[in-house]
Amino acid sequence: MKLSATAQKFVLHWGEMGTRWGVNRTVAQIHALLYLSQQPLTADDIVETLGVARSNVSNSLKELQSWKLVRITHVLGDRRDHFIALQDVWEIFRVIIEERKRREIDPTLTVLRECAIEGTQDSELDASVLERMQTVLDFLEMLSATYSDYQRLSPQTLQRFLQMGGKVARLLPANDKEPS
Helix, strand or coil: CCCCHHHHHHHHHHHHHHHHCCCCHHHHHHHHHHHHCCCCEEHHHHHHHHCCCHHHHHHHHHHHHHCCCEEEEEECCEEEEEEEECCCHHHHHHHHHHHHHHHHHHHHHHHHHHHHHHHCCCCCCCHHHHHHHHHHHHHHHHHHHHHHHHHCCCHHHHHHHHHHHHHHHHHCCCCCCCCC
């Protein structure tokens, strides 16, 4: 597959963004390539296009499949696996947020809840430290609850909500401190 200069720039930048988000560069580049591709690609197509090792492509495709961003499809007359990426940006965003919550936020909430319970019985733990732990727990529980509310929204409703967000923010006071 031959990429235009603009498509190459997109794929390379997606890889760079991926590293900033904690994602392997090749994983992100393969995701970008499959997102831009107009037809399903084989692992060999990806190797040839990106110039990366076959083993790296195989591992990266497994990672993308575990994130539910890429799936296998088959082409009539070809026994090889072909890969396609989700094409709906809203669905990609939803899947990434859902997977990050499941992999990062949920386990953290479990540990923080345990710390909150254990902290009340830990005579060596300063009350101010327990309070800071509780603040983090409260914050993450609020984010988790908010995510649960938003995940039920259709992409169209979520888009309208996000477009409205700036207007709502301008209606709120800039310095919204709680009364003491």
